[in-house]
Amino acid sequence: MRMIEGGHGFAGDPRAVGGVGGHIGAPHSVVGQRVVRHDARDKVQAATAYAGDWAMPGMLHGVVVRSPYPSARIRGIDTTKAAAMRGVACVLTARDVPRNTLMTDVPGQTTTVGPLRAKLHVLAEDRVRHQGEPVALVAAETLEQARDAADAVEVDYEPRPGVFDAEQALAPDAPKVHDEGNLLAHWRIARGDVDAAFAGAAVVVEGEYRTQFVDSAYLEPETGVAWIDSDGVITIRLSTQVIEHFRDVADVLDVPQNRVRVIGAYLGGGFGGKEDVTVEVYLGLLAVKTGRPVKMVWTRQESLLARAKRHPYRLRYRTAAAKTGEILAQDVELLGDSGAYAYLSALVLLYSTVTACGPYRVPAARVQARVAYTNNPPTSAMRGFGAMQTVFGYESQMDRVARALGLPPADVRKANALRRGDTLPVGQVIETHCALPELIDRAWAGLGAPTPPRAPHAKVGRGLACNLQPYGRIVWLHDWASAWVGFEMDGSLVVRCGCPDVGGGQASSLCQIAAEVLGVPIDRISVHIADSALTPLAGTTTASRQLYMSGNATLKASGELREQILGVAAKLLETSVADVDLAGGEVRAADGRTMPLRQVLAACARMGVPRSHLAVYHAPAGEPVDLTKGSGKIFPDYTFGCHAVELEVDTETGRVRLLKHVAAHDVGRAINPMSVEGQIEGGAVQGLGYAMMEEVVLEDGINLTTSFASYLIPTTVDVPDVEAIVLESGEGLGPFGARGIGEPPIGPPAAAVANAIEDATGARVTRLPMTPERVARALRLLT
């Protein structure tokens, strides 16, 4: 690991404050420091109370009864036997749910999102559409009793024909997953004269690629505890990326939204899998029914069986290039599998459509994207959110173009890299610096001296891949976040923000920002996060948006608070506001005088000047664009990156051994470099899992990979140390010029590995994951 400072000399640039409440002089004293996060300390000491660690007196255990069939009609459900079993408190079916519809379009959003209405039943009524679909709920005194009772719920299923492949789902005679048909969403981009560009191209490269279902595979499965608090409020403490689901719980229970409170625990991983509703609605139903606290912990098998996955795609690319390597046109056709329900599929597909041509200038582009319902497990948000599958397509194509023209792959990418002022095929102008050429050079150079092969049958190769990933939500969602920052009388500071911490250090980064602006030592700050009743709402911890959104809200609140306090301090010191500063937990005047903060705060109280500030940050907003007209801003901004890998292929078995991995990203500004490196390393490893081994294997809708013995994720011995290269252009829209870095690092690894395999062996793998068997096939070791 190493840090490369201020690639473009932006360090300390006052512009970098991002235009919100900035009073920040360079150099920063806390921002940019390798601060040891409070949550890291807690976690390594096992002091963190995760959702599953919560227990209450008289607590029941809840279990979900799930469909064993991927497609069936429910003729009847008999719960009498289960309800009569020892220890059973209640058994619930669809009939017991006050409002059995859950809206799933855009979690946490407060504005209408147009045509994307997506919904499902909380508990299945007369049909199940995927294996593992929830059908009934059981609560009992012990977990074992609840499991036994769940086994005893008698559901009369009539299996029906299903469809298990997106292509087949779109055939005219395919069984309909939903009455309105199997085509869920369709996006198009048409820009420039594509056909003319192909006609005039020096080289045309065609490729078809396939990506797989993968699981979030967080170590902490879906978990929570619900109880009716002494004030009668239904309170649910769980592992979630979106505390705003309190509204969905209220709607399902048919109670006012202010009668439900969601508390988000520090998460043991989210990756998008906890963006949609998981256990909270079931917990709410059981707690209300029994009047007792209820705990629900999904097993690993349940989570792997039925939780939303990443969409498998079929990607078809035709790329036209000039002799110089200049990309002239892209013709892209995407088809995704939504599984049984819509969830966020339409938006995931939109991200794919917008990113389909990669971080390159593509003057002519045709993108057609569709996503279809099947009777597979549902697919929804997952780190990368549709901007990931496309990297495998466009970056495989870039290498093939380079190869066809005999040009170095790095050069072809640099020549086509987006620059400020360029326009994406969707019509969005790139308004910030794109550091791609530098990222490519650094990543490639980072591989160092070539590793010699270990055996005569081994071949070593190198590859690289770049990506762009939006951060922040689609502009027409009118995204906002709020934060409250306030001093206690002793000068200690409190930050309140509704932001869930998924493990990326979200809470700690807010403290760093407040510490920087208010000159308070970071250990004098308490941060309260993710409580829908007590912390100002901050939106979802998804879309690489929390540092950007809640960070800006905290920066703004801290800046306003600073003004308030300094105003009073200047009066007390009989000087001007410009001549006082907050540092080291005290007020310092330009002439060297100091005053304890405590004294200023007491004066604030006396003078009626608030010692706190609540700020709302509104992201740049826009209206929905017509993608085919290609004229509009879709996302606030993008993060760019480049990964380079070196690997060794066993040409007798197809086994790939990863040797080196270098991951370079322009993060704008690293608020905490350790957190940034953590995101890059973790993202790269998760991306390598996608590249090499992770796959939810389904046979006619039946999941064959419901344990970690068959669903393989990389462990420390499967991946090399990831070398993170952090570039800080100061060009992001977040606090101090930061960009989002949560999602971006997962994108490039798969394509980089595929490109390195071709470099080593001449064989191209076009299907993920690149298992030894698939590599063996590409090497023609198998027929």
Next chain:
Amino acid sequence: MQPFEYAAPASVDEALALLARHGADAKVLAGGQSLVPLLNYRLARPRFVVDVNDLPLDEIRVDAGRVRLGALVRHSTLAASAVVARECPLLTEAAALIGNVRVRSLGTVGGSLAHADPAAELPLAMVALDARFELRSARGSRTVEVRDFFSGYLTTVLRPDELLTSVDAPPTRGAGTAVEEFSRRPGDFALVAVAAIVTIDRQGRVENARVAIGGIDGVPRRIPAVENALRGEPPATDRIARAAELARAEVTPQSDALASGEYRTLLAGVLTKRALARAVSRAMAVPA
């Protein structure tokens, strides 16, 4: 996991008495590395669990010309044993390939053999070594040859009231031995594993070759076609390769979520070649 009764007897006789009393309702608990997952998945639902970890069955010794391993010898102990490395290095290599360090420090020889996973290393090694198993019950004891011990996928001839107390195998001094396996990740069960034992005669030809393969059928087994093709031949690289190719024709493995049967067949050939090549080079290095 479902509730069960539990006892941790201190003597073999006590353990056998408990097994005799509870019969098919009882399960022996050794390292727990296979049984505990089965309990968690509710695939095993014993009413009684007999924890054998306190029994004095963890000895490794050479006795009557055979290497004898008590059932409670841990995989890590086996991998680290100097006696085993000298007398029967195939077992050292096999034990070191099992799972990960956590599994090896708890898992036992007896547990692995009784569990009889077709891809497990120790059953494979025992098949290659022609091992013998010592089984005891309150009714008495019996000795079972390896070819009779494994009866199918995860099944053996062990009766519900029987305890596997030890296993013994002839030393392989003078031979070259090797295990080659292929798993999707290091530490996973092998997709295919091959064990080879080769002796070279004074003329430098293969005197005897024993080759066993696991992960293909319900139980690990020998591949006589490969063994016969090598016997009496000079162990040149191309001959080894040709003999190893025969392994492919001898197997018809199943497909599962981790690999197809076709790919396992490819591996059977490659791993047989690599195991033989290493066993041969070790056999050649043995001082005559």
